[in-house]
Amino acid sequence: MKLKHNHSTKNHNFQRLIWETSFLLVFALTSLNFGFAQTSNSLPNEIENVNSEQARVTGLKYLSVHVLELEKTLKLYREILGFKMADAEVLHGPGLEGMLVMKLKADDLTIGLSLTAPEFIDTIGPIGNTNHNHFMLKVNDIGPIGDKLKKEGYELENENYARDKYTFFVGPNGEIIGLSGWD
Template identity: 75%
Template sequence: MTTITSTKKKKNNTRSRLLWKFSLLAALIFTSTSCFSQSEKSTVKIEENKSEAKVTGLKYICIHVLELEKTLKLYREILGFKMTKAEVLHGPGLEGMLVMKLKTNDLTIGLSLTAPEFIDTIGPIGNTNHNHFMLKVNDISTIGDKLKEEGYELENEHYARDKYTFFVGPNGEIIGLSAWD
C-alpha cells in the first residue's frame, strides 16, 4: 500500500509540474503577445507625432555681455567653448553690436556686445532680444499661429517666410523660434 501511495504522489507531482509549466508558458506567450501589440501601437503613435508642429531642439543661447574679459574667460578657458565667428551687426536696434559665436560639441552660444556709442539705442537689456534662447522647430507657421491665437506678440510678423521670430514668454523670458537647419 505504501508503494501505491508513493506512485500516486509521483503522478500527481508530475501532473502538477506539467500544469504549472503549461500555465507559465501560456502566461509568457500572452505577455509577449500583449507587449508586441503595445509596442506596435507605440510605433504608430510615434509616427503620428512626427507630423505635429513642435520644438525639435535647441539652436543656440544668446547672452548680452556686460563684462567681456570675464565672459570670454568663463566660456573659453573654463567651459571649453571655441570661438567660431565674430561679426558686427547693423540695423535698427542692432547698430554696432558685436556678436561672437562660441561652440562646443552641438551647442552654440552667441555673446552680444553693444558698441559703447550705441548703448542708448538698445533700451534696457530686459527689453531687447539680446538675452534669449533659440529653439529649432519643424513647422514655424503652425506654432507661430498658435502663439498668436494665445495672445503672444511675435516680433517678426513674417515668421513663415523668414523662418524665425521672437516672443516674450510668461515669465519674461525671450524665446526665439527658428525653422532654419
C-alpha cells in the same frame, strides 16, 4: 543662550539643506519618470497621437547672452567651460551699428555673445533688438506654432514668421524665446 541659538541656527540650516535636497531629488525623479513615461505604452491619448509630422520643437538652436564684462565672459566660456570661438562679426544697421557678435561652440551647442557699441547701450532689451538674452529653439514647422502662439495671445516680434522662418516672443515668465525654422 548663545550656544542654544547657534544650535538652533545649525538645526535650521540642516533642515533647510534637507528640504532643498529633497526638492531637487523629487524634481529629478519626476523628470526621469516623465522621460520614461514618454516611452511607455501607457501614455495619454493626446501624447500617443503626436507624430513626427506635427509642428513641434526639435532642439535648441542657440543661446544668446548680452555681454556686460567681456574679459570675464570670455574667460568663463572659453577657458573654464571649454567653448571654442566659431565666428565673430560686427553688425551694421539701425540700433545694431558696431555690435560685436561672437559665436562660441561646444559640440552641437552654440552660444552667441553680443557686445553693444557704447553709443547704442540704451537700446538693450526690447524684442526686435537682437542684443538681448534669449534662447532660440529649432522647430520643424514654424507656421502652425506661430499661429497657436498668436491664438493664445502671445505677441510675435516678426509677423512674417512663416515666410522668414523665425520670430521672438516673451514667455509667461518674462523669458525671451526665439523660434527658428532654419537648419
